[in-house]
Amino acid sequence: MLEGLTILIFLQFTGELIAGLARLPIPGPVIGLALLAGFALWRGRMPEPVVIAGDAILRHLSLLFVPAGVGLIAFGDRLAREGLQIVIVLVLSTAITMTVTALVFRALTRDDERDAA
Amino acid sequence: MTLRSLDPSAFWIYLAEQPLFFLAITLAAYLVGDRIAAATGRHPLANPVLIAILLVGAALLVSGTSHARYFEGARFVHVLLGPATVALALPIWRNRALIARHWRAIGAALGIGALAGIGSTLVLARLLGLSGATLASLAPKSVTAAIAMGIAEQVGGTPPLTAVLVIATGILGAVMVTPLMNLLRIRDYAARGFAVGIAAHGIGTARALQVNEKAGAYAALGMALNGLVTAILVPLLLFLFR
Numbered sequence: 001m002l003e004g005l006t007i008l009i010f011l012q013f014t015g016e017l018i019a020g021l022a023r024l025p026i027p028g029p030v031i032g033l034a035l036l037a038g039f040a041l042w043r044g045r046m047p048e049p050v051v052i053a054g055d056a057i058l059r060h061l062s063l064l065f066v067p068a069g070v071g072l073i074a075f076g077d078r079l080a081r082e083g084l085q086i087v088i089v090l091v092l093s094t095a096i097t098m099t100v101t102a103l104v105f106r107a108l109t110r111d112d113e114r115d116a117a
Numbered sequence: 118m119t120l121r122s123l124d125p126s127a128f129w130i131y132l133a134e135q136p137l138f139f140l141a142i143t144l145a146a147y148l149v150g151d152r153i154a155a156a157t158g159r160h161p162l163a164n165p166v167l168i169a170i171l172l173v174g175a176a177l178l179v180s181g182t183s184h185a186r187y188f189e190g191a192r193f194v195h196v197l198l199g200p201a202t203v204a205l206a207l208p209i210w211r212n213r214a215l216i217a218r219h220w221r222a223i224g225a226a227l228g229i230g231a232l233a234g235i236g237s238t239l240v241l242a243r244l245l246g247l248s249g250a251t252l253a254s255l256a257p258k259s260v261t262a263a264i265a266m267g268i269a270e271q272v273g274g275t276p277p278l279t280a281v282l283v284i285a286t287g288i289l290g291a292v293m294v295t296p297l298m299n300l301l302r303i304r305d306y307a308a309r310g311f312a313v314g315i316a317a318h319g320i321g322t323a324r325a326l327q328v329n330e331k332a333g334a335y336a337a338l339g340m341a342l343n344g345l346v347t348a349i350l351v352p353l354l355l356f357l358f359r
Binding site: 009011012015025026030033034040057065066067070071072074086089092094095097100101103107109 | 231261
């Protein structure tokens with residue numbers, strides 16, 4: 001557990017460093033994600049300690065959103081003012097995202113499936 | 118024991134000075150939310166994070182505690198978001214066989230789907246006259262809050278607002294995916310799962326896993342890949358849009 005956690009934090013730190021040095025507007029942990037995925041795919045294996053620690057953290061991923069989410073109490077005014085418009089954006093754009101993604105995916109898999117059948 | 122020490126407000130002041138108290142409150146509120154979600158058979162509307170945020174938020178408002186004071190304790194949980202984000206490489210690694218088999222469909226649906234999602238969000242938000250900070254908070258709403266909050270911070274959004282918008286998006290996606298896909302007559306569980314993973318991250322993925330194992334695998338892959346793509350696209354599109 002500790003070994004894997006150390007690797008994950010080290011990768012996050014490396015990501016922060018790259019983002020800072022290259023002045024990329026990308027969160028450091030996301031660069032860490034890309035480094036880990038790239039490493040595993042390149043070497044053809046995922047280090048076992050990372051699997052153990054990663055699964056342990058990801059099992060309760062949603063708990064980690066609570067502290068930041070509670071910060072919403074400071075934004076009551078803005079939500080009251082813009083709440084309705086925000087809901088409209090959320091509903092429409094979520095439907096658009098799913099529709100476009102599913103249609104493109106189907107258009108490009110149909111041929112494969114037919115070949116396989 | 119004096120009468121003074123039994124005064125409830127003095128007792129509260131003592132508790133509020135202990136950072137561990139707010140850590141305990143955070144964990145307890147999440148467990149309560151999780152119990153409620155389990156009691157409803159994990160209905161998407163009974164989201165444990167949303168319940169926990171409402172419970173803790175109400176407690177802070179009633180007691181007049183600032184978020185900064187609360188965060189002194191809660192940051193011990195918050196700090197794990199970074200390593201958790203790095204660990205999202207695991208679903209990509211585990212589903213590498215799917216990528217190898219359908220890389221064209223996955224790549225195209227990922228790129229075009231993410232563009233459509235962020236683009237439609239920005240256009241609609243602008244049409245409805247939302248402020249710039251709200252626009253920047255909305256843009257990364259389709260990816261897991263771990264990544265979305267980091268993106269929002271980079272582009273001048275409000276991370277706490279993004280966290281809640283992300284959860285709301287997840288709930289909407291989970292509720293809408295089955296009727297919408299039936300309407301579009303898309304029956305392939307790979308397409309259905311990938312779409313909900315791209316649009317509605319972990320909450321959509323949980324829903325896909327309930328319906329079908331294949332849909333769940335594609336949803337988990339879509340969620341992880343879109344975290345990467347959205348982190349690159351949001352700063353780019355916001356720059357072009359402004």
